[in-house]
Structures are given as C-alpha cells and as structure tokens.
Amino acid sequence: MKISSSIIALLAAALSSADAFVPAAPRAVPVVVVAKSSSALLVARDLDGIAAATAPSSSSSSSSSSSSVDRTMEGVDDDLPYQAFDPTAGDSPAVERNNAGGVWVKQRARPRRNRKSSGIRAMVRENIVTPSNFIYPLFIHDEDVDVPIPSMPGCYRLSHESMMREVGESLELGVRAFVLFPKVNDDLKTNMGCEAYNPDGIVHRSIRAIKAAYPDAVVCTDVALDPYSDMGHDGVVEDGVILNDVTINQLCKQAVSQARAGADIVAPSDMQDGRVMAIRDALDSEGYTNVSILSYTAKYASAYYGPFRDALDSHPGFGDKRTYQQDPANGREALIEAALDAAEGADMLMVKPGMPYLDVIRRLRDASDLPIAAYHVSGEYAMLKAAVERGWLNEKEVVLETLTCFKRAGADIILTYYAKQAAQWIKEDGLY
Incomplete structure (x- = not known):
C-alpha cells in the first residue's frame, strides 16, 4: 500500500514536536448513582463503550495513576490509555x-x-426437584x-x-407414580369408545398387575376416548x-372401571365441560371416594402433542381439537377452568404443555x-432429544434445569418422559 508524501510529512512533524501526540481523554457520560440502603454503586461509561470516570491530563497525573494501579494490572501496557485508566483515582472514584x-x-x-460454593448454593436453593415429584x-x-x-x-x-x-426399576430410584397410555388395536376402536x-382391556389388566406386584406404586389413568x-x-x-354430555357419560363409565381395577388417580384429559363433577359423583356413588381426580385443567390445543399421537396412533381423523381444548393465546381462561374444576371436586390441577405455559402454571x-x-409433553421431550443428539445441548444439565423451572413456576407434580433418567441423575448427584 502506498502512503502519500504529505501524510508522511505530517507524521514526522508530529513525532518531532516537543508536545508529542497524546490521545484525547475518553468522553465520559454523567456518572449514574444507584443507591440501595446505605451503599451505592458508581458507574461511568464513555460514549465509545469504554469504562471511564476520569482521565490523566498530564505526565504527573499519569505517573500517579500508574503507581496506584492494582497488582492485578501488572504487566499491562500502560501506554494504552484505556488500560492505564485507574478507577480508584480522582475526586469521585468509581471504586x-x-x-x-x-x-x-x-x-x-x-x-x-x-x-460462592456448592454447599451454600444447595443450602439456600429455593426449589428442589426430587423423584417423588414425578x-x-x-x-x-x-x-x-x-x-x-x-x-x-x-x-x-x-x-x-x-x-x-420399568415400574420396578423406577420405584427403586424413587419414582412412585405412573400414568398409563394404551396403544389400542384398530379393530377395538369405535365412535363410542366402549x-x-x-x-x-389393556389398561385394566396393567393396573391390576402393577398394584399386585407393587402395592405402594401410585397408578394414574388417562380418562379420555381418543385412544379408543x-x-x-x-x-x-x-x-x-x-358431543359434550354424551362423552361425559362414557367418561364416567371409564373412570369407574379404572377405579375398580385399582387406579389411585384418574386424570380426565378430554376437556369436556362439567366432566370433573360428573366423574366425582360417579366415583363417590360407587364407593370410590378415596380415588383422586387429577384434572387436565388447562390443556391447550397445542402443536407440541405430535409425537404423543404417533405413540398411540391417535391423530384426529378430521379437523383439530380447538373446539374443546384451550386457545394457546388465552391465559385468563385457565383461571376460569381452575375455579370450575376445584368447585367440581378436582384434587389436583394440571397445565399441559409445560414449558411454553410456565406463566399459566404461575397463575394457577x-x-x-x-x-x-x-406436563412436560412429547414435543418438548423430542426437541431436547434432537438438540442433544446433535451435540448442541448437554442432556443432563438441560433436563434438570427444565424440571427445576416447573418447580420454580409453582408446579408440585411433573409428568415427564425423563422421570426415570432424571431420578438416576438426581441420585448420582446426591440430591436425593
């Protein structure tokens, strides 16, 4: 690259001058004082983004500044103005x-x-996830x-x-509750879902087998007709x-039959109006007053359910489920559903999906x-798995963080396909 003779002459004149070129001091914006109780934090930044409160204006002040630079600055080239600046100098030092x-x-x-230490962090931790939450x-x-x-x-x-x-191994890790979702043969499916x-049926036989082998296991069942x-x-x-009311008639039969098989909790996921009250009355009238209802209170018409429907081969044969599941745009509506479910006799309330609806969990x-x-749903699970398989995320860290977020938002219970694996990680880390 060629440099013009005029530029060379200007540089030579500047270097030979008695007053050698000194870079202009950084331009500082007004100091901002943030006061909290009796302490204050002084912050100043120059307009170019370089931290500054004052700047040396002479060789004597520069020398004074250099002598007071903290030992952590040893070896730094003090000829560079943005490194030579001393925050402890001046009439109003930043530090x-x-x-x-x-x-x-x-x-x-x-x-x-x-x-400052893992012990102290654990001691003051506000939310702790344990396998018994799953x-x-x-x-x-x-x-x-x-x-x-x-x-x-x-x-x-x-x-x-x-x-x-799977139930036996999970119980050994502290996971005590399970919910069963059946893949039903096509020749058993009808419009009435009998x-x-x-x-x-497969669910009823499974309930009896689990309760016989593991009496302390908590068996939860899905109450809805879509698999059937x-x-x-x-x-x-x-x-x-x-049909809302005709459907509820079928759901009552389903819930009572599951209770007879030994279910501890029935979980209506259908989102029909009035189903919690009807199921509660049906259970009570048959003597199952101790069977709990975990209501899918705020179940949204979400795009995150695809993998679950693959698992059960239960994709809608026509249209979608927006006429009965909630609009993802609505938050206040969840409070209406929660108030109704509580009044109708629900023992527990659920939000589904989980991560995209942490605000709804907090509202409830x-x-x-x-x-x-x-409910940490199938689409959320699939996204994490996809990122992990590509090496983009650390599976253990991101899963445990996700589950902790549910607790922080206000959830007491977490339905997750990671339950067994997360319980193993928690055990390995000595957190349970």
Whole structure:
C-alpha cells in the first residue's frame, strides 16, 4: 500500500514536536448513582463503550495513576490509555481501596456470597426437584415386543413384561407414580369408545398387575376416548361435532372401571365441560371416594402433542381439537377452568404443555391452593432429544434445569418422559 508524501510529512512533524501526540481523554457520560440502603454503586461509561470516570491530563497525573494501579494490572501496557485508566483515582472514584490495599466497591449487599460454593448454593436453593415429584408416563400395548417410537427417541410402546420391569426399576430410584397410555388395536376402536371401560382391556389388566406386584406404586389413568376412538377425538362424534354430555357419560363409565381395577388417580384429559363433577359423583356413588381426580385443567390445543399421537396412533381423523381444548393465546381462561374444576371436586390441577405455559402454571399457583401438575409433553421431550443428539445441548444439565423451572413456576407434580433418567441423575448427584 502506498502512503502519500504529505501524510508522511505530517507524521514526522508530529513525532518531532516537543508536545508529542497524546490521545484525547475518553468522553465520559454523567456518572449514574444507584443507591440501595446505605451503599451505592458508581458507574461511568464513555460514549465509545469504554469504562471511564476520569482521565490523566498530564505526565504527573499519569505517573500517579500508574503507581496506584492494582497488582492485578501488572504487566499491562500502560501506554494504552484505556488500560492505564485507574478507577480508584480522582475526586469521585468509581471504586475505592480497602484497608488491605485491595480494590473495593462500597457494596454491603453482595448476592454472590450465597453462590460462592456448592454447599451454600444447595443450602439456600429455593426449589428442589426430587423423584417423588414425578409421574412417569408409560406407553403400553398388547404385543410381546417393545416398539420404539421414532419421534420420541428412548421411548417405547412397552410389552407387559417391559412395563413391569420399568415400574420396578423406577420405584427403586424413587419414582412412585405412573400414568398409563394404551396403544389400542384398530379393530377395538369405535365412535363410542366402549373399549375404554372394558374390564379386561389393556389398561385394566396393567393396573391390576402393577398394584399386585407393587402395592405402594401410585397408578394414574388417562380418562379420555381418543385412544379408543376411530375418529381420534377425545369424545363421541356426531356430524363432525364432539358431543359434550354424551362423552361425559362414557367418561364416567371409564373412570369407574379404572377405579375398580385399582387406579389411585384418574386424570380426565378430554376437556369436556362439567366432566370433573360428573366423574366425582360417579366415583363417590360407587364407593370410590378415596380415588383422586387429577384434572387436565388447562390443556391447550397445542402443536407440541405430535409425537404423543404417533405413540398411540391417535391423530384426529378430521379437523383439530380447538373446539374443546384451550386457545394457546388465552391465559385468563385457565383461571376460569381452575375455579370450575376445584368447585367440581378436582384434587389436583394440571397445565399441559409445560414449558411454553410456565406463566399459566404461575397463575394457577397464585390462584389455587390445590397441587399443580405440569406436563412436560412429547414435543418438548423430542426437541431436547434432537438438540442433544446433535451435540448442541448437554442432556443432563438441560433436563434438570427444565424440571427445576416447573418447580420454580409453582408446579408440585411433573409428568415427564425423563422421570426415570432424571431420578438416576438426581441420585448420582446426591440430591436425593
């Protein structure tokens, strides 16, 4: 690159001058004072983004500044103005020096003191996830082999033998509750979903087997018709409309039959109006007053359910579920549903999906004293798995953080396909 003779002459003149070129002092914006109690933090920044409160204006002040630079600055080239600046100098220093000569900001309240060691962090931790918080969803089918679910890596439609083994191993890790979702053979599906209350159906047989082998296991059942419907909807269909009250009649039969098989909790996920009250009355009238209802209170018409429907082969045969599941745009509506469910006799309230609806979990937590459940749904699980498989996320760290977020938002119970794996991680870390 050629440099013109005029530029060279100007540079030579500047270097030979008695007053050598000195870079202009950084331009400082007014100092901002943030006061909290009796302590204050002084902050100043120059307009170019370089921290500055004052700048040396002569060789003597520069020398004074250099002599007071903290030992942590040793070896730094003081000829560079933005490094030679001393925050402890001047009439209004940004920071001061303590009696030991170290740099000191007058800040009595220092939240980092409660983060300085793993022991202290654990001691002051506000929310702790334990395996007893989990409900573990299990996909089951009437086959002798396990079938992997491509859109949910690590999840399977389990044979009876594998289901029993999964329950036993999970109990050893502290996971005590399980919810069963059946893949029903197509020839058993009808519009009325009568297989839902077949006492010899796959769900009922599984309940009896689990309770016989593991009496302390908490068995939760899904109350809805979509796995049993040839239409893939949660209710009885007529002329393209899901019939609310006719559906509830079927759900009551389903819930009572599950209670007879030994279910501890029934969980209506259908989102029909009035179903909690009807199911509560049906259970009570048959003597099952101790069977709990975990209501899917705020179940949204979400795009996050795709992998779950793959697992059960229960995609809607027509349309979508927006006429009965909630609009994802609505938050206040969840409070209406929560108030109704509580009045109708629900023992626990659920928000589904979980992560995209943490605000709804918090709203329900603030509005109700009933236990709140969050469903970490199949789409959320699949997204994490996809990122982990590509090396973009650390699986253990991101899963445990996600589950902790549910607790922080206000959830007492977490339904997650990671229940068993998370329990293993928690045990390995000595957190349970």
